[in-house]
Amino acid sequence: GNSVTQMEGPVTLSEEAFLTINCTYTATGYPSLFWYVQYPGEGLQLLLKATKADDKGSNKGFEATYRKETTSFHLEKGSVQVSDSAVYFCALTTRRANQGGKLIFGQGTELSVKP
Amino acid sequence: EAGVAQSPRYKIIEKRQSVAFWCNPISGHATLYWYQQILGQGPKLLIQFQNNGVVDDSQLPKDRFSAERLKGVDSTLKIQPAKLEDSAVYLCASSRREDTQYFGPGTRLTVL
Numbered sequence A: 001g002n003s004v005t006q007m008e009g010p011v012t013l014s015e016e017a018f019l020t021i022n023c024t025y026t027a028t029g030y031p032s033l034f035w036y037v038q039y040p041g042e043g044l045q046l047l048l049k050a051t052k053a054d055d056k057g058s059n060k061g062f063e064a065t066y067r068k069e070t071t072s073f074h075l076e077k078g079s080v081q082v083s084d085s086a087v088y089f090c091a092l093t094t095r096r097a098n099q100g101g102k103l104i105f106g107q108g109t110e111l112s113v114k115p
Numbered sequence B: 001e002a003g004v005a006q007s008p009r010y011k012i013i014e015k016r017q018s019v020a021f022w023c024n025p026i027s028g029h030a031t032l033y034w035y036q037q038i039l040g041q042g043p044k045l046l047i048q049f050q051n052n053g054v055v056d057d058s059q060l061p062k063d064r065f066s067a068e069r070l071k072g073v074d075s076t077l078k079i080q081p082a083k084l085e086d087s088a089v090y091l092c093a094s095s096r097r098e099d100t101q102y103f104g105p106g107t108r109l110t111v112l
Helices: none
Strands: A003-006 A013-014 A019-021 A024-025 A032-038 A044-052 A056-060 A062-065 A075-077 A084-093 A110-113 B005-007 B012-014 B020-022 B032-035 B043-050 B055-057 B064-066 B075-079 B088-095 B107-111
Touching: A003 A084, A013 A019, A013 A056, A019 A110, A024 A032, A024 A084, A032 A062, A044 A062, A062 B043, B012 B020, B020 B088, B020 B107, B032 B075, B043 B064, B075 B088
Parallel strands: A013 A110, B012 B107
Antiparallel strands: A003 A024, A019 A075, A032 A044, A032 A084, A044 A056, A056 A062, A062 A075, A084 A110, B005 B020, B020 B075, B032 B043, B032 B088, B043 B055, B064 B075, B088 B107
């Protein structure tokens, strides 16, 4: 079946450090891949997405590249800020014609950035 | 554009009681989803509606959970009777006929 595996947290970094959160997936067909972020006390927000192999999603300084050969979608940011402290979820959806597909999430990775 | 609205934000009940959650999706979004997020885990789909028809309810515990989406807009998720293991955040999301789903703030349910 389809599944997503993320690196375990919590991840603690100093401000301006480089961030990588690993995400690998198992899926049939050609999934779309997503990173969602959940700030304390808030709902899930879409951070970025990629819909086909070699696509790079980017937003707010975060990037992730859809790697079909390694079935990965690692999240990176060159310089994190305290305000990036949140829980990050990697997710996939398999396409259905004319229908949104359900999202399958990883377990989430908590990021804590210290000043 | 207004986001996905959910109410209540928090609910505490005793086991074996009933509870209902309400969701109002983004205007024009035909697809509506209910997810359950247990503490420390990623959200898991309970049910997906396309307009007012059910597309996927394979993960919905139908002996105690029910959901409806009358008129293809608002939706209600009900649990009757609640169990301790139902303590979770219940998230509603909506989308157009494409991939991106937009989430509401969620309802945090505590079952004592």
